Amino acid sequence: MVDKSRVLLVEDTVPLARTYEAYLEGEPYDVTHVETGKEALAILAETPPDVVLLDLMLPDMDGLSILEHISTEQIPSAVVVITANASLNTAIDAMRLGALDFMVKPFNAARLKVTLKNVLERQQLSQIVATYRNDIDRREYQGFIGSSLAMQRVYRIIDSAAGSKATVFITGESGTGKEVCAEAIHRQSPRASKPIVALNCGAIPKDLMESEIFGHVKGAFTGAVTDRDGAATRAAGGTLFLDEICEMDLNLQTKLLRFIQTGTFQKVGGSKLEDVDIRFVCATNKDPMVEVAEGRFREDLFYRLHVIPIHMPALKEREDDVLAIAEKLLADYAAEEGKPFKGFDAKVRAVFKAYSWPGNVRQLQNVVRNIVVLNDGELVDSTMLPAPLDQLLDNVNPLPETSPARPASFPTSFGPVTEHASRGNGLMPARKEDLRPLDEMERTIIEHAIDLCDGNVPQAASHLGISASTIYRKRQNWEEMMDA
Incomplete structure (x- = not known):
């Protein structure tokens, strides 16, 4: 049995209400009809429906008042406004208060069915996004x-x-x-x-x-006086x-x-x-x-x-969290100290991602506090970095301020396929018979980059366009696989 979506129809003109109910016969909707705003508010308080079809001209109150109540009380019901008044201002007011769609009387069965279908799909998508943000991809x-x-x-x-x-x-x-x-x-x-x-x-x-x-x-014992x-x-x-x-x-x-x-x-x-x-x-x-x-x-x-x-x-195992934490700390400390800092420049962001943070979040707190107390300005630049982070400045490339997301473990470019590249070090096989699984090639590339940088992991990470923490994590996984 297919679960039906619950629809609350708020319409004081009974013949119109019966028409709308007839439009929805055979559709996966359980329709409840009320004629007044008071009845609608009672149902919204007890069992909020999935969708409210709301007439704006009711005998006891303005439909916009009900819409405002739904928005203020954060009732999880999608709202479609229906009215004979096609005023642009009315539509704007309804949308501002949270209505998802607006239908002008008269409308036919097809228009009603399509509107309900679209509104329910949008509501379900919003719930999926909310679940993703709250349970799967939580940033705080x-x-x-x-x-x-x-x-x-x-x-x-x-x-x-x-x-x-x-x-x-x-x-x-x-x-x-x-x-x-x-x-x-x-x-x-x-x-x-x-x-x-x-x-x-x-x-x-x-x-x-x-x-x-x-x-x-x-x-x-001595000193225990009470x-x-x-x-x-x-x-x-x-x-x-x-x-x-x-x-x-x-x-x-x-x-x-x-x-x-x-x-x-x-x-x-x-x-x-x-x-x-x-x-x-x-x-x-x-x-x-x-x-x-x-x-x-x-x-x-x-x-x-x-x-x-x-x-x-450890902080080095937390991918880009170091930047999110640093930005929050900068905002908090700048407010405390009365400083105008608003962010980090691209070079500083690259250093923060490349550094291994042996003291973890506590060390990051101290670094950001040091920067805020001893410097001034809107943007933290490389001249403000304390030791030992300032020693990484020559080994990193500035991060782009905005860039499309890409897998953290994938290099930005393999460079040209040269004779040396294909046969001298085995990075890019010249024959299909020499092709290996992608994870093996990835490991070869990363290890070779580290060798070219004389063992300097942050520098290798910068050249490959990934964070040093990604390399540390991958190397740990490789070691665990070898020990297994």
Whole structure:
């Protein structure tokens, strides 16, 4: 059975309404007819239809008022205005308020059917685009900026994991946004109205860490002059984020394991067993399996925490995200410092893409802040770049300000097919018998470009018209394939 699209016909002239309903007999539409604006508003509030056929001249209100209500309340119904008044101003007002089409009475069955078909197809396309932007190609997400495939994977895991109570274990280099990830999980979860409490296990002395987590009672140790709640109590009903979890003392790891298993704990120096509902999220910039293997992290605790793993990609693995992040940081810092900066010139953009960013997003933040504080102007140019980025200026070609999208791993040009090119280095086979799979030829070209640039990956990437991060990622994939 084919699902029918729901159509709300708002028309006070009953004979016309019956005519329109007859036009649509046998079509995949479920038509509901009302004669007044009040009735239309009631249906829109309870069960919004797919399409509203809206007469502008109603007995109790102006049809444009209903159209404005649909727009203001963001009701997901497409609107087609029908009226005997063919005034251009009326059409403009209707379109400005969100109507998708405009029909002047009288109209025939063919006109109505074609209009409904076009409007529904347009609405479906808009929904597909909205789904793509919201769920597949998100450029911003809960504090993150970036649309790379690596980050889209992170967004999807957060969406899936947020509603659960399962523990999340976040890994990644320093500066990749592990805390932002933890906060995103909390904000997307049913616990969002409760607190998220963060503790850095590597920044707090191990003698104080137990008290920081569980709290203490008066007299528990020197300096404990009053009772004090720990993070476990403060995070009740919410999320406890334990950053740099692999830095935690082994003795405390045992107590943490018991806390996670039972949901109960005792304050330092106390005897009362306290019960609390907490969602655990932890993070580390180390390889937890190495820490387990070398005896610095309890294996049973690792498996208790490592329920939903999320790996935060390094900035060099995030394709063009570095430019999007840099532009957002520039706008924010320029506003803070009262500077007129509006963007980066082509050379600076090329350097940003070519640089490997060992300090990840945190390093990018520092670089952009340095530029804004120490310089002035509307456009950041190459003279403003701090070390070590200024050392790349001679090795990159300026990026075009606007260019059509092309696959990130495909060179802009292979150059002329010469005898040297075809036989001297094997890049361009001279005979069809020598042709190889495209991925093999791509690898040969990239590796040869790196050799020509004396091992300088950013310079090779610039000549090939791709980002250095693309080359780093591909080389990592090649190594993994060889190890497999």
